Amino acid sequence: MAETGAGMPIKRILTFLDETRSADGRDVVPPLRKVAAVAIVDNPFAGRFVEDLSSLTRASEAIGREICAIALRLLAPDQAVSYGKAAIVGTNGEQEHGNAMxxxxxxxxxxxxxGGGKAWISSMTKRGAPGAMIDIPLAHKDALYVRSHYDGMTLTLPDAPRPNEIAIIAVYATRGRPNHRVGGLSASEIKGQDGLI
Structure with missing residues (x-):
């Protein structure tokens, strides 16, 4: 197991790549590429209530560095323009354990x-059994009001998380939805001042 800086070993890393080249009878140019990297770790608080969850938050930094680097290597040579995050907590843990990470x-x-981002990062957490499915919301990394980038990635985790584990997930995408046409602020109009517009 790979040891993180905060002493929470990563047991497994799962990766996913979804590339859309055609949608609704139209070519998607450039293709929409979504990637996810997932770290499976033991939950030190499974089966018991602990008030202070700060050790999970501290551990998330090193875990995040590893899985984000892996996800962006999968995305290369394209750049990430939207992102999202998620956690699935095994059934002996609490949803709050995922939020802490x-x-x-x-x-x-x-x-x-x-390479930077001003917008709040959309997220989803839940408890689940091995084989759990989760929808991770995506939004533009610099401006939440860019409707074209409201999207998501659905993952099913094989044999994870087990009851005493947590799955931590980082997702990136290269563009907005194919054939988006509901108006709003366009990516080319982003001011990048406050993470909204």
Whole structure:
């Protein structure tokens, strides 16, 4: 097992690549590429209530650095323009354990890996059994009001998370939805001042 800087070993890393080249009878140019990297770790608080979850937050930094780097290598040579994050907590843990690992500490690692980003990072957490499915929301990394980039990636994790594990997930995408046409702020109009417009 790979040891993280905060002492929370990564047991497994899962990766996913989804490339859309055609949608609704039209070519997607350039293709929409979405990638996800997932770290499976043991949950030190499975089966018991602990008030202070800060050790999970601290551990998320090193875990995030590793899986974000892996995800962006999968995306290369394309650049990430949108992102999202998620966690599935095994059934002996709490949903809050996943939230503790997706705070600003993890978010800042995601932003840094993508070369910056001003927008709040969409997220999803849940409890689940091995083989759980999760929808990870995506939004533009610099402006939440860019409707064309409201999207998501659906993952099914083989044999994870087990009851005493947590799956931490980082997702990046290269562009907005194929054939988007519901208006709103376009990516070319982003001001990048506040993460909204």
């Amino acid at each position: 997706l705070t600003t500490v993890f978010g800042n690692v995601m932003r840094e890996a993508a």
